[in-house]
Structures are given as C-alpha cells and as structure tokens.
Amino acid sequence: MGNPALKVLVVRTVHEYRSWRDKVGAATVGFVPTMGALHEGHMALVEAARKTCDHVVVSIFVNPLQFGPNEDYGKYPRVFEQDLKLCEKFGVSAVFHPSVDVMYPNGQIGITTVQPPAQLIAGLCGAFRPGHFVGVATVVNNLLNIVRPDCAFFGEKDYQQLQVIKHMVADLNMQVQIVGVPIVRENDGLALSSRNVYLSQEQRELAPQIYSALTATKNLIRNGSTVEDAVSHGKAILTALNGVAVQYFECCDPQTLQPVTDPAAPCIVLVAAKYGDVRLIDNLVINP
Incomplete structure (x- = not known):
C-alpha cells in the first residue's frame, strides 16, 4: 500500500484508500486536491488543513478531463518522488x-459529468478554456466522494x-466544508504556480508585473x-510588455463573478495573461 521508507502512506486505488479511511474512524480529515508539482502554495493548504483536522490527505492526479486538446496535459510537470518528500516534511x-x-x-467518454452553472463559467477562464470547469467539477466531485473529508x-x-466548487458543494448538499486559502507569492509578488517553471528568464522577470497591475x-x-x-x-501595464498577451483583466463580484462597475461594491480584479505559451x-x- 505504500513505500515503507516514507512515513506518509501512499495509496493508489479506491479500495486501499477506503481501507485507510475506515481505520481513521471518527478522526477528522482535511483534503488538499492537487495535480502534483507541489510548491509552497500547496504546502500553505496543507498547513491550513493541519491546523483544523486530525489527518491531512493530499491527492496527486493530473486530470485529463480539465485540459483542452491544445493545452499542456502531456507536458504538465510530474515529479512524484519530489512531491512525496514535501508531503512527508509537512x-x-x-x-x-x-x-x-x-x-x-469506465473511460472518459460518455461518463456522468458535473455541469457548473453557466453564469459562473461563461466568462474569465471559462471563455478561453471550454469544458475546463466541467472537468474540474467532475474530478473534484469524484475525489470528494472517494476521500470523504x-x-x-x-x-x-x-x-x-x-x-465553482463552493457552488457545487452547496447545490448538491455535499457534506464537506470548502476552505479557501490566500495566495502565496514570491518576494516580487508573483503568485506561486506549478506552471512558473515553464517561464524563461526574461518571462520570469516580467511576470511580477501581473501583481503590479493588480x-x-x-x-x-x-x-x-x-x-x-x-x-x-x-x-495597459501588461499589454505594454513584450511577448505578453492579456486574455482578460476584469473587475467582478466575488460571489457571482459578474462584472462590477460600482467602485464601492464588493469586487475582485482577476487576470489571465500568456507569456509566450x-x-x-x-x-x-x-x-471584500
């Protein structure tokens, strides 16, 4: 069921996991779903889980359903042994x-999926990644059913x-509390992301301008x-940068994600930008 050299238990099947979960019994479980390539941002989620729960479970699964045909599923970083060491450390x-x-x-075609509300996924990332949030909601629903956190x-x-996940849990009456954890940033303001490793040196120097623009x-x-x-x-701060294409830069309601024009209203500014690929x-x- 796991590598005896590691303190953290590694399970790869639903049966193995449920056997462990049954042994845990009434102890509380905090769950951190990831696609691996773990960094300090993920560990902030683990730390938040440890503060409130008896056990922490991390999933590492690169979910094909949430990637489009021309996206980076095939080259998404997979460094499982490195991830395990971090999990053990934390x-x-x-x-x-x-x-x-x-x-x-049963395969990935013709299976039951979760369709989030259209108003939540029509804009922002959903406009540029069709099908992405169906894949996200489907895998998270599946993982929550398996992990039972x-x-x-x-x-x-x-x-x-x-x-999307908060709405899914509320709409489907799922017995789990969803906790959002603040963004972890580099010293220069760049938000930690597994995809940051793709950046060239020049792109990395320009990337903190996202936070500057926000x-x-x-x-x-x-x-x-x-x-x-x-x-x-x-x-305009971002569009002026060489090799940077802004997909969206919008001010939205924090709950509905609909556009906001009143500067006194609750609002959040969200951005997606491509630095090359x-x-x-x-x-x-x-x-707030």
Whole structure:
C-alpha cells in the first residue's frame, strides 16, 4: 500500500484508500486536491488543513478531463518522488495517487459529468478554456466522494475554480466544508504556480508585473477612480510588455463573478495573461 521508507502512506486505488479511511474512524480529515508539482502554495493548504483536522490527505492526479486538446496535459510537470518528500516534511498522513483508469474506470467518454452553472463559467477562464470547469467539477466531485473529508482546501489563486466548487458543494448538499486559502507569492509578488517553471528568464522577470497591475488597479479604485478607468490602466501595464498577451483583466463580484462597475461594491480584479505559451492567472480583492 505504500513505500515503507516514507512515513506518509501512499495509496493508489479506491479500495486501499477506503481501507485507510475506515481505520481513521471518527478522526477528522482535511483534503488538499492537487495535480502534483507541489510548491509552497500547496504546502500553505496543507498547513491550513493541519491546523483544523486530525489527518491531512493530499491527492496527486493530473486530470485529463480539465485540459483542452491544445493545452499542456502531456507536458504538465510530474515529479512524484519530489512531491512525496514535501508531503512527508509537512506531516501529510496519506497521499492518494490514482491512475487515470482508477479515477475513470469506465473511460472518459460518455461518463456522468458535473455541469457548473453557466453564469459562473461563461466568462474569465471559462471563455478561453471550454469544458475546463466541467472537468474540474467532475474530478473534484469524484475525489470528494472517494476521500470523504470533513474539510477540503483550495487556493484562492484559482478563484473561479474555488467559486465553482463552493457552488457545487452547496447545490448538491455535499457534506464537506470548502476552505479557501490566500495566495502565496514570491518576494516580487508573483503568485506561486506549478506552471512558473515553464517561464524563461526574461518571462520570469516580467511576470511580477501581473501583481503590479493588480495593485495599481486596486489603488486607483480605492482613491476614487472609476472601475472602467482603473481596469483599463491595469490592463495597459501588461499589454505594454513584450511577448505578453492579456486574455482578460476584469473587475467582478466575488460571489457571482459578474462584472462590477460600482467602485464601492464588493469586487475582485482577476487576470489571465500568456507569456509566450505560459498562461498565468492571478487576482486581488479590492472590496471584500
């Protein structure tokens, strides 16, 4: 069931995991679903889980359902042994590392999927990654059914994903608490992401401008600018950079993700930008 040289238990099948979960009994379980290539941002989720739960379970599964045909499923970083060492260091109880066949025993075509509300996924990342959030909701639903956690922890960097999952859990009356954990950043402001390893040296030097643009937008709105002017200014910071293509730079309601024009209303600014072939996302709350 696991590598005896490691303190963290590694399980690869649903049966193995459920055997462990049954042994845990009434102890609380915090769950951190990941696609691997773990970094300090993921470990912040683990730390949050450890503070509130008796055991922490991390899943490592690169989910094919959430990748489009021209996306990076094939080259997404897979460094399982390195991930295990991190999990052991941070006190993870069990790592669930299933194969595609374990997660989708009846194949990936013609299976039951979870369709999030259209208003949540029509814009932002959903407009550029059709089918992505169906894949995300489907795999998270599957994982929650397998893991049976008391709480599940998700990073706020993937903000649209977090809202999709919160709505799914509420709409389907799932017995799990979804906890959002704040973004972890490098010293220069770049949000931690497994995809940062794809950046060239030149792209890496430009990448912190995403956070600079978000911060400038927030400051303008807080100082009396219209939302339209502030967003235009923030977007212009990024479009002026060589080799950077902005997919979206929008101010939205934190719950509904619908556009916001009132600078006094609750709002969050969200951005996706491509540095060459590397797609980075980030966000910053303006008014909670």
